[in-house]
Amino acid sequence: MQADYVIIGAGSAGCTMAYRLSEAGKSVIVIEHGGTDAGPFIQMPGALSYPMNMARYDWGYRSEPEPHLGGRRLATPRGKVIGGSSSINGMVYVRGHARDFDTWSEMGADGWDYAGVLPYFRRMENWHDSGHGGDPARRGHDGPLHVTRGPRDNPLTRAFVEAGGQAGYQLTDDYNGEKQEGFGPMEATIWQGTRWSAANAYLRPALKRDNCTLVRGLARRVVLKNGRAIGVEINRGSKTEVIRARAR
């Protein structure tokens, strides 16, 4: 098997890459060790505490013994399923802080200042702003990743924000907009009652294209020739095979 690009892992990054590369007309093979994300544990947002604790969906990593926690080893979940950690995460949608991006840029990460990454934040999201209106310079409305605020019918959702103000903290209408600090409505990658994982947002639409294929397997190593990656060796069932990448 071969394609222009081989992507290891159908997680947040892998699904997005598969979508954007196949959209650009490149052929893509995505290798994922985990299995299906079908079923309510992943798709139903209210079940969020289950998949992150299930061996079927989580790699089961533990930290080293923590000396300041009485030597306990802590669970450190990572998704092992289509959609990767976006299929087992808490679905809370918060962009990194603009000042963090700007600091990384000042430290040498060219192009990673907030102005540099903002077009990509906008391009990825389809923000359903619940009547807020939104700042079109900062929020996107036609990307694959649905972001919602939920109905917030429970009066405690508003009381919590008010309580933050009364306690002396700042408030914000939109913590993913211009003012990132403060108490305000929480945003989530949930759409029409479904977890809007990277698999739902990006991988499923990509797989509908002829040039994107998903292969179930465990990547063992990147195959190098003259210092260039030319493929990925995977375990697939009882076989070992190499999936080749053509692009240069």
Ligand SMILES: Cc1cc2nc3c(=O)[nH]c(=O)nc-3n(C[C@H](O)[C@H](O)[C@H](O)COP(=O)(O)OP(=O)(O)OC[C@H]3O[C@@H](n4cnc5c(N)ncnc54)[C@H](O)[C@@H]3O)c2cc1C
């Ligand atoms: C429990 C939990 C709660 C979280 N809550 C939030 C939240 O509320 N909001 C938020 O923004 N972020 C949250 N995160 C973080 C966020 O989900 C992750 O940062 C993000 O999904 C990581 O994306 P990734 O592409 O780097 O890796 P992943 O999405 O983890 O993707 C890696 C993929 O690679 C596959 N893989 C790994 N090794 C191999 C191999 N050798 N061969 C084949 N496949 C392989 C894995 O199975 C997986 O599918 C949470 C994460 C967890 C685990």
